[in-house]
Amino acid sequence: MKKILFLLFLLFFLFIFQKIIFAQDSFFSQVAIYFKVEDKEAKPGDIISKKGEKLVRSDRPYDPDLFGVVATNPVVTIGKPEKDALPIITSGITLVRVNGTYEPIKRGDYITSSDKPGVGRKAPVPGHIIGRALEDFDGEEGLILVLVQPQEANFEVKQSWEKISLWEAIGRIVTALERDVPRVLRYVFAIILASGSFILGYRAFMRNLREGIRGISRNPLARHSIRLAMILNLIGIVIVTLAGLGLALFVILV
Template sequence: MGNFRLALVVVVFLVLAVPGITLAQAPAALGGVAVNVEVKDEDVQAGDIISLTKEGLVRTAAGYDVSMYGVVSAAPILSVEPKTDTSKSVISSGETDVRVSTKNGAIEVGDFITSSEDAGVGQKATESGYVLGKALKAYSGDSVGTVPVAVSLGYATITTDKGPAAAAGSFLQRLAEAISDPDKFGVYLRYFVAGVVGLISVFGAIFAFIRFMNTGLEAIGRNPLAKKTIVGGMILSGIVVAVLAASGLGIAASIIRFGK
């Protein structure tokens, strides 16, 4: 009880003493810390998905947009940076209501939500790509509505029943979009390089492990008396291969994070 009171006092002190920190005037339905920023879009409204472009923050108007910045929130539980008449509270992490449509299918709990070609409106993600987060409630309305979303911007891998041709078509479409926008191209290039490094690491490790196993078994067959020594060498080789594979995956993850 004492620790709770102390924490409450600290929070109240920070809110009162630190400029730019504001609590919601009314209880917020969802939790989320927002940043008050200037949005260069006069038609933006609460629940809109916005992207960071060369012109500034505007409503997102492309599917799986890698430039997604966050969601405009009407009443965040906490906001930082001074609030002005023209600024908007934007949440980039946490839970908030998001405007969505069912143009890509009805939304179920746990579905990934991404941007769409309708300005500011999200949709169900049906293929791998950049997403806004996960839906916390289902939605199947015919018109644009709102659903609470756990916002966590990033790339999501979505498994579908589409064949290789459809997957290749989707990849080429994303590649064309990336080439047309230099900012997006850099992001896609990072993911591509990271994927290549990751695949080389995994398949290289599997190939090396199989080769070491075959060589070891052949050596045991030729010299059974040295079985313990050979098995020890095989185990050591396996450990080295595992370390190299883990290092490769770590490098791939670092490539994805680079530039964010």
């Protein structure tokens, strides 16, 4: 009899304990802080970014300034609901406005910002995210539960490029490029600088070679001085070309 009572007491204790733990998780996942939001059209579920000292709705994919989400029904709020202040959840579980037409969202997918103000989307490639989806969604726009944890996520893209259309592949490439426009521009500038230095150096070398051969054929007695001038010009061309390539490398590394 004592063993049965002890077993019942143990089961009751475990039941109460897991309820307490669950309640604590729900409590801490629904704590929001009131912040002044400059964007007048921000509403519950919208993704918020911090631009300088202002909080506005995010409006570009993989926004590096992701801050949090406007809470829908927070359990606890910190601060006062003053004018233009909204409850923001910066870490925890809350409803987030997403769009599933870019790509269907599955539970566990990373969610990032999009070009639609305040609306999230699935992150098909690594980059800055607002959190991870806790449920599926494939509609045009709606609210889903998301574990909000703004960060830069690095993950392996598991999709096979052989199974997607050309336009979808181009779209993914464009999305990846949009994540870091300054870096892309640096690479483009470096490529132009390096190729331009090489082409100009090659053309200058060929022109110098042709003029040297013509000079020697016209005045054989001055061939030594002409050869010396050709060598000096060649050294100058090599130095200028290497300087251009070095500058291109510097642009990439900085």
